[in-house]
Amino acid sequence: MTVRGRIDKRAAILAAAAEVFTREGYGQAGVDVIAAEAGVAKPTVYNHFGDKETLFREAIAAEADRVLAEHLAVVDQLRDGDDLRAALENVAHHMLVCHCEERSVALRRLLNAELGRFPDLIDIVRGRAADRVTDALADRLARLALAGRLRRLDPTQAAEQFLALLTGPIEARSRLGTRRVADDELWAVARAAVDTFLRAFAA
Amino acid sequence: MTVRGRIDKRAAILAAAAEVFTREGYGQAGVDVIAAEAGVAKPTVYNHFGDKETLFREAIAAEADRVLAEHLAVVDQLRDGDDLRAALENVAHHMLVCHCEERSVALRRLLNAELGRFPDLIDIVRGRAADRVTDALADRLARLALAGRLRRLDPTQAAEQFLALLTGPIEARSRLGTRRVADDELWAVARAAVDTFLRAFAA
Amino acid sequence: MTVRGRIDKRAAILAAAAEVFTREGYGQAGVDVIAAEAGVAKPTVYNHFGDKETLFREAIAAEADRVLAEHLAVVDQLRDGDDLRAALENVAHHMLVCHCEERSVALRRLLNAELGRFPDLIDIVRGRAADRVTDALADRLARLALAGRLRRLDPTQAAEQFLALLTGPIEARSRLGTRRVADDELWAVARAAVDTFLRAFAA
Amino acid sequence: MTVRGRIDKRAAILAAAAEVFTREGYGQAGVDVIAAEAGVAKPTVYNHFGDKETLFREAIAAEADRVLAEHLAVVDQLRDGDDLRAALENVAHHMLVCHCEERSVALRRLLNAELGRFPDLIDIVRGRAADRVTDALADRLARLALAGRLRRLDPTQAAEQFLALLTGPIEARSRLGTRRVADDELWAVARAAVDTFLRAFAA
DNA sequence: CATGAATGAGCATTCATTCAT
DNA sequence: TATGAATGAATGCTCATTCAT
Incomplete structure (x- = not known):
């Protein structure tokens, strides 16, 4: 994946995370939902942000x-x-x-x-x-x-x-x-x- | 158990619930924790409040x-x-x-x-x-x-x-x-x- | 309660039990449901039938x-x-x-x-x-x-x-x-x- | 895990499910038991079959x-x-x-x-x-x-x-x-x- | 790096059963 | 004896996280 692609994914994850966390709260937000909304696989979220x-x-x-x-x-x-x-x-x-x-x-x-x-x-x-x-x-x-x-x-x-x-x-x-x-x-x-x-x- | 006892339990559950919910938030709060903190069994919570x-x-x-x-x-x-x-x-x-x-x-x-x-x-x-x-x-x-x-x-x-x-x-x-x-x-x-x-x- | 009443309750429980057991199967049938359908309290069922x-x-x-x-x-x-x-x-x-x-x-x-x-x-x-x-x-x-x-x-x-x-x-x-x-x-x-x-x- | 592995797990779960369901009936059968008998974790069962x-x-x-x-x-x-x-x-x-x-x-x-x-x-x-x-x-x-x-x-x-x-x-x-x-x-x-x-x- | 699959731990809820009255 | 209330033990299902590829 290009560097640009990687950056895009990171940004997409952050955007999805903001959306989901504000909608559901920390506890209720699911990492799978964030991943899905960002269009990436769950482990990709973990690769980028650790936890x-x-x-x-x-x-x-x-x-x-x-x-x-x-x-x-x-x-x-x-x-x-x-x-x-x-x-x-x-x-x-x-x-x-x-x-x-x-x-x-x-x-x-x-x-x-x-x-x-x-x-x-x-x-x-x-x-x-x-x-x-x-x-x-x-x-x-x-x-x-x-x-x-x-x-x-x-x-x-x-x-x-x-x-x-x-x-x-x-x-x-x-x-x-x-x-x-x-x-x-x-x-x-x-x-x-x-x-x-x-x-x-x-x- | 006396009627008084039932009221006491209800009050104890409410107090514990307030405590735990404020401490952990709705999603993170566990009903078992509330029950334990109230000194009752989990189903007692459900008997009193349904869900x-x-x-x-x-x-x-x-x-x-x-x-x-x-x-x-x-x-x-x-x-x-x-x-x-x-x-x-x-x-x-x-x-x-x-x-x-x-x-x-x-x-x-x-x-x-x-x-x-x-x-x-x-x-x-x-x-x-x-x-x-x-x-x-x-x-x-x-x-x-x-x-x-x-x-x-x-x-x-x-x-x-x-x-x-x-x-x-x-x-x-x-x-x-x-x-x-x-x-x-x-x-x-x-x-x-x-x-x-x-x-x-x-x- | 009269003896007759007692017999009635027993019969009512049996009838309700037949109904519920056949409808739901043994495992899925709930004793509370049977008791409710028979119009008695759950422990009454246990008083009559043990388990x-x-x-x-x-x-x-x-x-x-x-x-x-x-x-x-x-x-x-x-x-x-x-x-x-x-x-x-x-x-x-x-x-x-x-x-x-x-x-x-x-x-x-x-x-x-x-x-x-x-x-x-x-x-x-x-x-x-x-x-x-x-x-x-x-x-x-x-x-x-x-x-x-x-x-x-x-x-x-x-x-x-x-x-x-x-x-x-x-x-x-x-x-x-x-x-x-x-x-x-x-x-x-x-x-x-x-x-x-x-x-x-x-x- | 190889594709073969996935298929094996699916088959193992099905086999265990047949075994447990026929032994215990639908209601009494526990998904954990099926999972254990299949040698997989419980969520794996849900991943494969949903419910x-x-x-x-x-x-x-x-x-x-x-x-x-x-x-x-x-x-x-x-x-x-x-x-x-x-x-x-x-x-x-x-x-x-x-x-x-x-x-x-x-x-x-x-x-x-x-x-x-x-x-x-x-x-x-x-x-x-x-x-x-x-x-x-x-x-x-x-x-x-x-x-x-x-x-x-x-x-x-x-x-x-x-x-x-x-x-x-x-x-x-x-x-x-x-x-x-x-x-x-x-x-x-x-x-x-x-x-x-x-x-x-x-x- | 990205992913499909797997998992250990946890959670809301239910149920058969038992007390205390 | 009949009951309202209480409980210990499950149970279906979810989730954050991790491998193997």
Whole structure:
């Protein structure tokens, strides 16, 4: 098999693993199912990843990378401008959209689910997702404060709270991700969050 | 065996089930382990609950009842008084303590984990926990607004945000419940949440 | 409970046992099912019969008694008369009807099925059914021979062959009891059997 | 493992299955026992046959093939010759020997036993055994009739009766296969059957 | 390296049987 | 005696993992 073929197989296995693990959970996911969905034989999975646990970790890491990239791209859009509220609302809404994406929901679910068995997943994911987003957002908020658009604040804490005001209500309303939330409800949550945030943090 | 004995066994099984399911997840939990931990024979579990799935649902429901009761008791402490900030901070801190309790963390984890397989868990738990707490808190906030201590607000939205300001940051800091959070950090989060909340909602 | 009640329960259990054992076979039949079908609690079955095996034997014996009675009644109808062929045909047809009755088929099936596990069933049933019928028929044939209606014959052997000529073809045509055989086919088999029998044994 | 090895395992499993199923019946037979007797692991059985039921059907079919082959070979020996009675007696005796063979008895027993649960067994077995033997014998009898050695007859009916005259008495005397029948008793039954048959059907 | 086949260990569930009442 | 409840011992079937090719 060509090198390219080998790489393809590895990627196919990872994709299938992400799919199956998020759909069924670690325990319930069968390696045969993953292999079948990837179009390879079961031992090929073992040749590439050694055992189910390793496959699981790598699949999680890959998913976390993807989710992180999306979120960072959103935070990156937050630029100072004439209308700070509008800018924040746009970012807030966009983050909610990402947050509610199926793969995003599934990853958070899976992570939560298996943290008991694999506590180190936190380290795999933290450096790749949650904290990095908070940090990036904190950076932006710091610059906005420096620019006099926000009052003096603890950037990390403010970023934490901004994100909390977004994701907290949406978790409730999406029934922990089991229900689709309509776009106007996303906008409503985003606006409410930004309103509260600005009341508390506007310069 | 006395009727009391039967009830005891049922309760013992439910307790063991909660323990084992939260420790291992639905798929990985073994009915034999639950039976052993409850001090009964495996078929006794089946006599009482019919199958693993039913046992799971009932164990979840029982845990949700317990967690709800704790949280409602905390919200119930929120009374108007001279020092609104102090009152809110006390309630906030107390809620965080509940939120970080091992059984609370475990229940949320398990719920998240198995929502894919058992979407109806949401209905079992919602009526018993999450929404009820938000509602109770919304009631209190409405009365505070009526009493002129808070500005006019949408009580449910404000309650959602108050809770989000508490639980969002704590999820991050506890690494999704994998790390104990020291009490002074709980106080810090509580104070920061109340500070932001009052900046946004004080009359 | 009255003595009568006790007897009723015993009978109800036996009836239910016959029903369930013939429907499911010994191994597959559940004592709980029998108890439920009899309207008693499982331990009541054990109080009356000790264990599943004993219950099985007694149920078989009761069924065998019933089947024997039916068959003997038929053989008993065989009287000498003007038209020997017609008399034999009537008895032959009647025996086939009995042979094809559901309970008769079920009993033979069950007996065959469990002879491996319970070889002594043969003794329970033989004295009650198969041999007794052959003997009774042999008696009649002997009298017919004495009366000069049949040639000299070995009565037992002739009876065996008469029965074989009836049941053999019918087993094949009923596909071992899985297919209902129409009445005119029963008559055809009966006539063919009697024809062959008379060709071989008429005086 | 070589392809040959795979085939060997499959055959070993089938052989063990036939052995165990006939010994214990479908319900009582344990797949682990079959696997052990075949010298393979339990999942190998499932890899080859999917489930217990399929294994059962295939084992039955294989046994039926074997039994059919034996019986056909016997019928095939029936050639016209100087001494028709002797020819018929030889075939009759030979058929009885086959009929009383342990595997033959066991297959009939098992078939009867499980027809309630698996009515389609009839179709599996009929085309492979019972009817084919009757047909083959009917063919021979037709030729003997054509050759003027037997009177005009309905070949199928005559074949049915010939077989019935053999197997009916032998079932009774072997106590449904629970008792070995001595060879001279087999000869006696064979001769008696042929005698009756020739009295009824000789030209 | 990829695969078809094999396996040891495990798991949900059932059942005949027995206590305690 | 009749019963609700409990249990030890199976049993069919699955799964992660490993060879032999």
